[in-house]
Amino acid sequence: MLRAVGSRRAWVIWTALALLSIGVQGSFLQSRASAQVQSRASAQAVATQPSRGERAVLVRMLEEGRSFRVRARAAVALDRFTDTDVLVALEGALRDPHVAVRTAAAHSLAAVGQRRSVSALRDAARDSSSAVATEAKSALAAIAERNLGQPALASAAIEAAVSSTGVMTRLRRAQHVVVVGEMQDRSPGHSKELSQVLAEQVASALTKLDRVAVLRPHELTDQARSEIARKKLPVLRLEGNVQSIQHAIEGDERRVRCEVSVLLLDDASRALRSMMRGAASAVAQLKGSPLAQEQDLTRKALRGAVKTAMSSATEAIVAGASEVSESEQASLSLRKSGRRKSGRHN
Numbered sequence: 001m002l003r004a005v006g007s008r009r010a011w012v013i014w015t016a017l018a019l020l021s022i023g024v025q026g027s028f029l030q031s032r033a034s035a036q037v038q039s040r041a042s043a044q045a046v047a048t049q050p051s052r053g054e055r056a057v058l059v060r061m062l063e064e065g066r067s068f069r070v071r072a073r074a075a076v077a078l079d080r081f082t083d084t085d086v087l088v089a090l091e092g093a094l095r096d097p098h099v100a101v102r103t104a105a106a107h108s109l110a111a112v113g114q115r116r117s118v119s120a121l122r123d124a125a126r127d128s129s130s131a132v133a134t135e136a137k138s139a140l141a142a143i144a145e146r147n148l149g150q151p152a153l154a155s156a157a158i159e160a161a162v163s164s165t166g167v168m169t170r171l172r173r174a175q176h177v178v179v180v181g182e183m184q185d186r187s188p189g190h191s192k193e194l195s196q197v198l199a200e201q202v203a204s205a206l207t208k209l210d211r212v213a214v215l216r217p218h219e220l221t222d223q224a225r226s227e228i229a230r231k232k233l234p235v236l237r238l239e240g241n242v243q244s245i246q247h248a249i250e251g252d253e254r255r256v257r258c259e260v261s262v263l264l265l266d267d268a269s270r271a272l273r274s275m276m277r278g279a280a281s282a283v284a285q286l287k288g289s290p291l292a293q294e295q296d297l298t299r300k301a302l303r304g305a306v307k308t309a310m311s312s313a314t315e316a317i318v319a320g321a322s323e324v325s326e327s328e329q330a331s332l333s334l335r336k337s338g339r340r341k342s343g344r345h346n
Helices: 007-017 032-047 052-064 068-077 084-093 099-112 115-124 130-146 151-162 167-173 192-207 222-231 290-310 313-345
Strands: 176-185 212-215 235-250 253-266 272-285
Touching: 052 068, 052 084, 068 084, 068 099, 084 099, 084 115, 099 115, 099 130, 115 130, 130 192, 167 212, 167 222, 176 192, 176 313, 192 212, 192 235, 192 290, 235 290, 235 313, 253 290, 253 313, 272 290, 272 313
Parallel strands: 176 212, 176 235
Antiparallel strands: 235 253, 253 272
């Protein structure tokens, strides 16, 4: 069955159904006979392409199934429909009592990729379960990508990626602080849309790093700075640039190459601590609208370039934080020395 739905859907099914399957009994389950009938029906629906006639059955299973396994399988199977009743059911499932169902629903909304789901997904990106929050962020990123040129959607994806938990909660867990700074497209085209895609991709990559509190500039409030000072956390700033985008046609293929640079700065002094570079190409056979294909390949190349650049982010942040701490210690020593000399003169 898993081969029939593909590796990504297989992973979600495993996460949604196997990870939290132990110890779930009682009120979650129907009578054994009824549960077995529904489980067989849902497994068959997942294994094959659901027809329009099965849609209503799957929606009802998602909304009314007593077993979380039934509801999760129905949520996964609904990832091929864009009908309003399906979207309403999946958005409602983001509030399901069981984390497996919420995770599966967020994954399916990512596959469907409809703008109307942004509000529900932004709420889900703050879910107490990291699995649900991660899937919701991925869904927001997918929707923003499909709607390149819609700034509000890109902003929603960035905000969800960075602000899935409160500022103080992020700081309490952190060993390093990274502020997401300016992201610009400096290529000859100067596309604002690509700047937004770059910002979303960088923010998304940062949130996957362990013990790193990712903040937007406006989140550096007095309260946040006080907590940072109390914990003596080094604060770095990340700024990114799309350096170049190159388009070429070779035979019957269209090729786009993208180069990016990500700068790691001392937030206080803006001193450069590290520069991470990345480049990637996207290739496809010529077909359809040249403009649409070029835009699609550009987004893919940009994602690949950011992934390459951010692959060394952990090492760069640790090294940069060490330099910031040493610089602060040296500055503190100089101030103390100055005060001692001033005291002797007096």
